[in-house]
Amino acid sequence: MTAPLPFGNIYAPQWMGVNPGVAGFEDREFDLDLPMVTVDAASQTAPQALAVDDDADFLVREIEFAIQPVNLDSTHQIGPLDLRIRIRDGNGRLFTSDFVPIVDITGPLLPVWPIERGAVLFIEYQNISVTTAGTVQLVLKGVKRKACPGRPAPVASAYVPMFRRYSAGFPSRQPESFAYPFEFTSAGTAPFDLLRIPIQTDNDADFLWRGLTGDWVIATNDTNPVGLAWLTFWDPHNRPLTKIGLTVPWGSLNAGMPRENTLSNSGGRLAPQFPEIFIPRGGVVELTVSFGMNTVEIEVIGMLRGIKLYDSKGPS
Numbered sequence: 300m301t302a303p304l305p306f307g308n309i310y311a312p313q314w315m316g317v318n319p320g321v322a323g324f325e326d327r328e329f330d331l332d333l334p335m336v337t338v339d340a341a342s343q344t345a346p347q348a349l350a351v352d353d354d355a356d357f358l359v360r361e362i363e364f365a366i367q368p369v370n371l372d373s374t375h376q377i378g379p380l381d382l383r384i385r386i387r388d389g390n391g392r393l394f395t396s397d398f399v400p401i402v403d404i405t406g407p408l409l410p411v412w413p414i415e416r417g418a419v420l421f422i423e424y425q426n427i428s429v430t431t432a433g434t435v436q437l438v439l440k441g442v443k444r445k446a447c448p449g450r451p452a453p454v455a456s457a458y459v460p461m462f463r464r465y466s467a468g469f470p471s472r473q474p475e476s477f478a479y480p481f482e483f484t485s486a487g488t489a490p491f492d493l494l495r496i497p498i499q500t501d502n503d504a505d506f507l508w509r510g511l512t513g514d515w516v517i518a519t520n521d522t523n524p525v526g527l528a529w530l531t532f533w534d535p536h537n538r539p540l541t542k543i544g545l546t547v548p549w550g551s552l553n554a555g556m557p558r559e560n561t562l563s564n565s566g567g568r569l570a571p572q573f574p575e576i577f578i579p580r581g582g583v584v585e586l587t588v589s590f591g592m593n594t595v596e597i598e599v600i601g602m603l604r605g606i607k608l609y610d611s612k613g614p615s
Contacts (some may be wrong), residue, residue, distance in 0.1 A: 313383070319603060326443070327442055327443060328441075329442055333349045333438075336434065337567075338433055339432045340432050341428065342426055343426075344393070344424045349419065349420040350417075351417060351420070354445070355443040355445045355446075356375055357439075358442050360440060360441040361408060361439075362404055364435055365435070365526060366382060366435050367433065367435075380402065381433070383398040383399055383424070383426075384422065385425070401565050412441075471611045474507075476604075478512075479602060481498050482600045484596060484597070489527075490551060491589075492551055492553045493588045493590075494587050495587055497584075497585055498585070500578055500583070500584060504609045505612075506607055507578075507606040508541055508577075508579040511601060512601060513600060514600055527590065527597065528558040529551070529556060529557055529561075530554075530555055530586060533586070535578055535583060540555075549589075551589040558599060
């Protein structure tokens with residue numbers, strides 16, 4: 300059963316409104332990344348070539364970055380506003396008007412950015428910090444549009460975008476929007492791991508977990524710890540929602556993904572969880588947080604957002 304939700308539902312990324320395909324072609328998920336580049340303080344890199352495979356056109360639906368300071372300590376902090384990027388497409392035209400802060404182009408693209416097969420992009424980075432070098436990796440997420448002779452065009456009436464695929468609820472249940480807040484702070488001197496912290500849900504209704512919002516708080520500069528807080532969520536069935544065991548710069552094996560990838564890229568934009576996760580009333584979601592900044596206390600805050608399913612009489 301699909302929910303009668305209008306286009307623009309906050310529980311779906313912007314690119315979910317894109318047409319699923321065209322006749323004679325098949326879209327296949329694909330990521331293209333430029334290997335990590337070191338950008339010295341107060342400098343600009345030479346153009347970095349990023350070649351697209353020549354087997355299919357590439358439709359970019361989302362842009363992501365991974366940022367790290369060269370030295371992981373409190374005296375070497377790189378802020379995302381310090382790093383800027385300029386991109387030229389395969390025809391030599393500027394995709395960005397000039398150097399722009401990478402935070403301004405992080406996230407979904409609508410409309411999508413089409414890149415011809417075999418094209419070579421050129422990426423330049425600029426670091427306006429006069430004291431601190433940083434490393435940055437660019438990831439373009441999207442689909443390859445492969446030839447698939449005989450494939451019919453999608454039928455508009457049969458196409459259901461992802462944001463409409465959430466369940467509409469259950470008979471005799473009253474859905475109500477709800478959010479469970481959480482807040483965890485690094486303790487002691489980082490690197491430091493907080494393992495399997497419980498987030499308790501209420502006993503008055505089941506919960507359909509559909510997305511996450513979150514940010515962090517740091518007394519000195521809340522843009523500094525980009526890439527230095529990694530998260531792994533565990534559902535009520537003890538299943539991790541992000542891959543664990545990735546090697547991070549400070550060596551933790553408990554980390555799953557950076558906070559800015561797991562949560563939203565800012566406190567106001569929601570990172571969707573699809574398919575939604577059913578949490579029975581009173582169920583527990585667990586969170587592991589790995590902090591990687593020395594001497595500075597980082598506070599990760601956020602909310603599990605979704606729908607409570609009350610009995611037909613509604614919340615008491």
